Amino acid sequence: MSRFITSVQSTKGATERIFDILNxxxxxEKLASFENxxxxxxxxKNVSFGYDEKTILKNISFQVIPNTVTAIVGPSGVGKTTLFYxxxxxxxxxxxxxxxxxxxxLNIELEKWRSMFSYVSQDCPILVGTIKENILYGIQRKVSEEELIKISKLASCHDxxxxxxxxxxxxxGERGINISGGQKQRIAIARALLRNAPFLLLDEATANLDTKSEIIIKEAMDKLIYGKTTIVIAHRISTIQNADQIIVLDKNGISGIGTHEQLxxxxxxxxxxxxxxxxAEINECVKP
Structure with a gap:
């Protein structure tokens, strides 16, 4: 009886959250017609944004050229993830x-706009279901078995x-509890490869991985970036030294734009x- 009451209370909380979302x-969108x-x-161009009257981004101006890699760096809380949002x-x-x-x-239809972006986050979302269903999640076309395997090999997750x-x-399981962090990342990369959107947003996918997993993920990332316009939030400077441009954010906005050497x-x-x-990397290497 006590277990039953606990289950009812848990279900009640979950149901309230579900109905909050449904409501x-x-x-x-206000426009009657949209541009393709x-x-x-x-x-x-002079983009500013804040939460609850607290300004996070101030007069942000920069360009992202097609088929280049743009990295965004800066201390915590300066709005790097907000830029992605x-x-x-x-x-x-x-x-x-x-x-x-x-x-x-805002002159481009919301669904079409979002279809142009793929996003690989640091904490990759894994849903309850099969690995195949997780890779195909959000893909709005039929994917053959051959294509699924080919993409999985490119993302270094087939093996x-x-x-x-x-x-x-x-x-x-829920949040991929029965696979490792590196394996979850590779599934997310496979999903992004299948989506094949022209713009790729990466919230540094290797920040919390061990060295072996990081090498595998980097190899998969290199394949993912090819032929895309990529914007990456960088937590490790060593991972973005070859970026075409690096944007440095601080609490006052952009403090610098340039290559690794210039900055x-x-x-x-x-x-x-x-x-x-x-x-930090030296200390990591000398750990027993």
Missing amino acids: KKEEK PSFGILDF LLERFYTPTHGEIFLNGKPQ FITELPNGYDTKL LEKNELYHDLANQNHK
Whole structure:
């Protein structure tokens, strides 16, 4: 009886959260007609945004050129992830605008806009279901068995999947409790490869992994980035030294834009972040 009462209370809490979501208003757009999106230059022009009257991003302006890698670095709390939320239109800038090939972000239909972006987060979402269902999640087209295997090999996850008793039909627990962090990351990369969107957003996927898993993930990332316009939030300077441009954020906005070498010479904040990263990596290497 006591276990039954506990289950009822747990179910009640979960049900309330479900109905909270169902009762939320649908995202609606005011424009009667929309412009067709065309892959090209992303342009932030004087973008500002804040939460509860606290400004997080101030007058952010930069361009992202097609088929390049742009890295975003800075201390915690300066708005790196918020930039991604604005790009994906989870929020709207309080000031300024984001343009794609000269077209304002809000003039492009929301569904079409979001279809142009793939996002691989640091904490990859894994749902209760099979590995196959998790890789195919959000893919709105039919995927053949051959394509699924080919993509899984590119994402370096085919080998560990086939070693499992039920292969691609292996059931995963909530948040992927029965697989490792590196394996979850590779499933997320496979999902992003299948989606094949022109813009790729990466919230440094290797930050919390061991060295062996990090090497595997980096190899898979290199394949994922090819032919895409990539924007990456970097927690380790060593992972973005070859980026085409690096944007340094601080509490006052953008403090510098340039290559790794340029910023090391001219940007004090970037120089300090690089030194801190270097010391942290050395300490990691000398751990017993």
